[in-house]
Amino acid sequence: MKAELRVALVGNPNTGKSTLFNVLTGLNQKIGNFPGVTVDKKTGFCDLPDGRRAEIIDLPGTYSLYPKSKDESIVFSVLADRANDHNPNLVVVILDATNLKRNLLLYTQVADLKIPVIVALNMMDLAKKSGISINVDEFSKKLGVPVIPIAARKVSGIDELKKAISFANKIALQQESIEIEPIAPALIAQISQEIGTDNPYFALQLAHQHEHLQFLTPAQSDRIEELEKEHNFHSQKAQATETIARYNFINDLLFDTVTIPETAREESMSNKIDRVLTHRVFGFVIFIGILLFMFQSIFAWSAYPMDLIANGFAWLQNELHVWLPAGPATDLLADGIVAGLSGVMVFIPQIAILFAFISILEDTGYMSRVTFMMDKIMRKVGLNGKSVVPLIGGFACAVPSIMSTRTIENWKDRMITIMVTPLITCSARLPVYTLLIALVVPKKTVWGIFNMQGLALTGMYILSLVSAVIVAWVFKFILKSRERGYFIMELPVYRMPRWKNVLHSMYDRAKAFVLQAGKVIIAVSVILWVLASYGPGNRFDNIDKKYAEPQYKTWKADDLRHAIATDKLENSYAGVLGHTIEPVIRPLGFDWKIGIALITSFAAREVFVGTMATIYSVDGDADKLDTVQNKMANAINPKTGQPVFTLAVAFSLMMFYAFAMQCASTVAVVYRETKNWRWPVAQFAYMTVLAYVISLITYQLLK
Numbered sequence: 001m002k003a004e005l006r007v008a009l010v011g012n013p014n015t016g017k018s019t020l021f022n023v024l025t026g027l028n029q030k031i032g033n034f035p036g037v038t039v040d041k042k043t044g045f046c047d048l049p050d051g052r053r054a055e056i057i058d059l060p061g062t063y064s065l066y067p068k069s070k071d072e073s074i075v076f077s078v079l080a081d082r083a084n085d086h087n088p089n090l091v092v093v094i095l096d097a098t099n100l101k102r103n104l105l106l107y108t109q110v111a112d113l114k115i116p117v118i119v120a121l122n123m124m125d126l127a128k129k130s131g132i133s134i135n136v137d138e139f140s141k142k143l144g145v146p147v148i149p150i151a152a153r154k155v156s157g158i159d160e161l162k163k164a165i166s167f168a169n170k171i172a173l174q175q176e177s178i179e180i181e182p183i184a185p186a187l188i189a190q191i192s193q194e195i196g197t198d199n200p201y202f203a204l205q206l207a208h209q210h211e212h213l214q215f216l217t218p219a220q221s222d223r224i225e226e227l228e229k230e231h232n233f234h235s236q237k238a239q240a241t242e243t244i245a246r247y248n249f250i251n252d253l254l255f256d257t258v259t260i261p262e263t264a265r266e267e268s269m270s271n272k273i274d275r276v277l278t279h280r281v282f283g284f285v286i287f288i289g290i291l292l293f294m295f296q297s298i299f300a301w302s303a304y305p306m307d308l309i310a311n312g313f314a315w316l317q318n319e320l321h322v323w324l325p326a327g328p329a330t331d332l333l334a335d336g337i338v339a340g341l342s343g344v345m346v347f348i349p350q351i352a353i354l355f356a357f358i359s360i361l362e363d364t365g366y367m368s369r370v371t372f373m374m375d376k377i378m379r380k381v382g383l384n385g386k387s388v389v390p391l392i393g394g395f396a397c398a399v400p401s402i403m404s405t406r407t408i409e410n411w412k413d414r415m416i417t418i419m420v421t422p423l424i425t426c427s428a429r430l431p432v433y434t435l436l437i438a439l440v441v442p443k444k445t446v447w448g449i450f451n452m453q454g455l456a457l458t459g460m461y462i463l464s465l466v467s468a469v470i471v472a473w474v475f476k477f478i479l480k481s482r483e484r485g486y487f488i489m490e491l492p493v494y495r496m497p498r499w500k501n502v503l504h505s506m507y508d509r510a511k512a513f514v515l516q517a518g519k520v521i522i523a524v525s526v527i528l529w530v531l532a533s534y535g536p537g538n539r540f541d542n543i544d545k546k547y548a549e550p551q552y553k554t555w556k557a558d559d560l561r562h563a564i565a566t567d568k569l570e571n572s573y574a575g576v577l578g579h580t581i582e583p584v585i586r587p588l589g590f591d592w593k594i595g596i597a598l599i600t601s602f603a604a605r606e607v608f609v610g611t612m613a614t615i616y617s618v619d620g621d622a623d624k625l626d627t628v629q630n631k632m633a634n635a636i637n638p639k640t641g642q643p644v645f646t647l648a649v650a651f652s653l654m655m656f657y658a659f660a661m662q663c664a665s666t667v668a669v670v671y672r673e674t675k676n677w678r679w680p681v682a683q684f685a686y687m688t689v690l691a692y693v694i695s696l697i698t699y700q701l702l703k
Contacts, residue, residue, distance in 0.1 A: 005054040006086070007046075007165060010075065010110055011094035012103050013061035014492040016122045018042075020094060020152040021058040022501075024162075043086075049159075050166040057086050063102075065109045066208065066239055073212055079113055080202060081215040090168050092161070094120045097127035097134060097149070098493075100258060104250045105243070107143075108177035112201040116172050117145045118164050125151040126493070131261040139257040144175035153498060178245040180204055183238050187231040191224060204242075208235050270493040274369065283373050290366075291461060294357045296454035298434070302349035309349075310629070313342035328533070336529030339613040341522060346609075348514065350434060351427055352506040358396060359505035363497035367392060381469050382476030387417040391468060394424030395461070396509070398666045402673055416475045418673060419683055422666050423471060423659065425464040427509070428605040432657050433460050435609055439633055440650040464658060471690075524600050525610045531574035532596075532615065539571040569615070588656065588692070589649040589699040591637065598656070605662045648702035655698045660691035 011017040025044025042058040059075050067073035078086050093110055095103040111117050119140075127134065140147035146164045150157030180200040181188055184207065191203040210216055210224040227233075277283055320334040361367045371388040378387050387408060390401040401421050408414040425433075437456045444452050534540070546552075547564050555563070569575055570592075577599065578592030585595050597611040616631040635644040661667065661684045670680040 004052045006088045007054050007090045008057045008088035009092050015094045015096045016152045017094045024056050048166040090116045092118050094122050097121050097123045108246045111174045114172040116169050119147040121149045124149040133259040135257045177249045187233050278369050292458050295457040298350050298353050305349040309346045336526050348510050352510045355509040356506045359502045360497045365492040365494045381473040390421050394421045397426050398422045399669045402669050412479050416472050420468040420472045423468040425461045431606050431609045436650040439645045440647045524607050532572045535572040543567045588695045589652045601662045648699050652695045652699035656691045656695040661687040
C-alpha cells in the first residue's frame with residue numbers, strides 16, 4: 001500500500017528522533033540504503049487520525065545542512081531533490097527543549113528551503129523538570145509553524161503530533177529567519193536563473209554543495225563552479241556569515257519565548273556524574289568493572305536456560321533415532337539439521353543477555369562516555385575519535401560497525417578503522433568462547449566474587465580491544481595521508497533505560513542471530529553431514545568388510561558401532577579434507593576434526609559449534625542422549641589417550657577465532673564500503689596470518 005503522505009524526521013543527534021520514529025511506526029519498519037549510496041535509511045508507516053497512511057522517513061542526525069559526512073549529506077539531498085523518491089511532503093523537525101539554541105540552527109536552514117514544516121518540541125518533561133519555561137504559542141507564532149510539545153520516551157503528545165501531521169499545510173508558511181540574498185547576491189541570482197528556482201537558499205546551498213549532489217547533471221555542476229570563480233565565492237566565509245545571522249535570529253527568538261532559571265544554568269547532575277565516570281583513571285576502572293559484571297552475568301544467568309535448550313535438542317535428536325526408521329533421511333534430520341540447529345538455539349540466552357546490556361548502556365547515555373574516554377587512546381595510535389563508535393559497535397557485529405565508519409571524514413582514519421574493526425569480539429564469537437571456556441576453565445570463584453569463566457571471557461573481550469589498538473598503530477605507519485581528523489561529539493544527559501526498548505532490542509538481536517546465523521549454520525550442517533556420511537570410492541564398503549571379520553564378533557555392540565562410525569568419518573569426504581590440512585594445523589594443537597570446523601567457520605564463526613555438533617553426532621554418538629559440550633569434553637585423542645580439548649588446545653583455538661577473518665558477510669561489506677577488492681583481501685590475509693602465529697605461540701606455551 002502506497003502512503004498518501006511522506007514525512008521526513010529531521011533533527012540533531014540525541015534529540016530523540018529515532019525514539020519518535022519508533023513510537024510513530026511501531027514494528028512497521030524496514031531498513032535499506034538510499035538509492036546510489038551505502039547510507040542506511042529507516043522507513044516506516046503511521047496511521048493518521050484522518051484515515052490516511054503516512055510514510056515516515058528517519059533521516060540521519062545532523063547539526064547542519066552543511067555535511068561533514070556521507071550520512072549528513074543525505075539530508076539536504078533528500079529535502080532538496082524534488083525527483084527523489086524520498087522527497088517529503090512535510091518535514092517534522094525535532095528540537096530538544098532543553099537545548100534549543102543549538103537545535104534551532106538546523107531548523108532555520110530546513111525552514112528556509114520552503115518545505116512545509118512542523119516542530120516537535122521533544123523532552124518537554126526534562127525541560128519542565130529543569131525549570132525551563134517555553135511560551136509554546138509565542139514560539140509557534142514567531143516561527144510561523146505548528147509547534148507540538150512532546151515527550152517521545154513517555155509517548156506524551158504523540159496523538160497531538162499525528163493530528164498536526166494530518167492537517168499540515170501543503171505549502172510552506174514559515175517565517176523568514178534571515179535574509180539570504182545579501183550573502184552572495186549576484187551568484188544567488190545567476191544560479192537561480194540558470195537552474196530555475198525561486199528559492200534563494202536552495203541556490204546558495206547548490207553553490208556550497210554542487211560537487212556532491214547527484215540530482216545535478218555534470219554540466220550543471222561545472223556551470224555552478226564557473227559561476228563561483230566568476231563571482232569570487234568563498235564557501236567557508238559564506239557559511240560563517242550565514243551562521244552568525246542565524247544565531248542572531250535564534251537569540252532574539254529565545255529571549256522572547258524561553259525563560260531559563262539561574263538554577264538550570266548551574267552544573268547539571270550529568271556533569272557531576274561525568275566527573276567520576278569519565279575520570280582519566282577511575283573512568284577506565286569503572287568501565288572494566290562494568291565489562292566484568294556483564295560477562296559474569298552472561299555465564300551465571302544463562303546457565304539454566306542453556307541447559308534446558310541443550311538437553312531439549314539432545315532429547316529430540318535421540319527420539320528421532322528411536323521413532324523414525326533407520327536410514328539416510330533420519331540421519332540427515334537428526335545428525336545434520338537438528339544437531340546444527342542446536343548449535344544456534346542453545347546460545348540465544350547469552351546473545352539476549354549481551355544485547356540487553358549493550359542496549360542499557362546505550363539508552364542511559366553511558367556508551368557515549370566510553371567513546372569519549374577512548375578518544376584519547378585512539379588519537380595516540382593515529383585514529384580519529386569517531387573510530388571509537390564502530391569499534392564499540394563491533395562488540396555486537398562488525399557489519400553495521402564497518403558501515404558506520406562513513407561518519408569519519410578522514411580517509412586514513414576510516415580505512416584503519418575498517419581494517420581493525422573485525423578484531424573486536426563480536427556476538428558471533430560468543431558461542432565459540434563460551435563453549436571452549438566451559439570445557440577447560442573450572443566453575444570456581446576468585447576471592448569468592450569473580451567466576452573464573454566470566455574472567456576468562458572478559459579477558460577475551462579486553463584482548464580484542466587491545467589487539468585492535470595495536471594493529472591500528474601499525475597501520476598508522478603503513479597508510480599515508482595528509483588529512484587531519486577531528487572528533488566532535490555531544491554527550492547526552494543520563495537517563496533511565498527504557499525497559500520496553502531493552503526487551504525489544506533483546507528480541508530483535510536474538511531473532512536476527514537465529515535467522516541470519518541459523519540459515520548459514522543449518523546449510524553448512526547439511527552439507528557437512530553429507531560430506532561426513534559418504535566417502536570416495538569403495539572406502540565405506542571396505543570398512544564394512546573389515547568389521548565383519550571374525551575377530552570383531554566378540555566386541556560389544558556399542559563399541560563396534562562406535563568404531564565403525566569413527567572409521568567411516570575418518571575416511572569420508574570431510575575426513576579426507578580434514579586430514580589434508582592437518583599437517584598445517586597440527587602445530588596449533590588441532591586435529592583433523594577441528595580442521596573441518598575451521599574450514600566451515602570461514603563462512604561464519606558461529607558455524608564452529610554446529611560443525612562440532614554434527615561431527616560428534618556422526619561419530620557414533622547419535623543414539624546417546626548428550627549435549628555437544630559433553631561430547632567434546634569426552635572426546636579422546638587416539639594417539640595420546642588424552643582429552644582432545646585440553647587447556648592448551650582450547651585457548652589456542654580461541655586465539656585463532658579471536659584473530660582470523662571468519663565471516664563472509666564482513667568481507668562483502670568491506671568490499672562494498674571500499675569499492676576495491678584489495679582491502680578485504682589484505683584484511684583476510686593479515687588476520688589469518690596473525691591468527692595462525694598467535695595460536696601457535698599460545699599452544700606451544702601452554703601444552
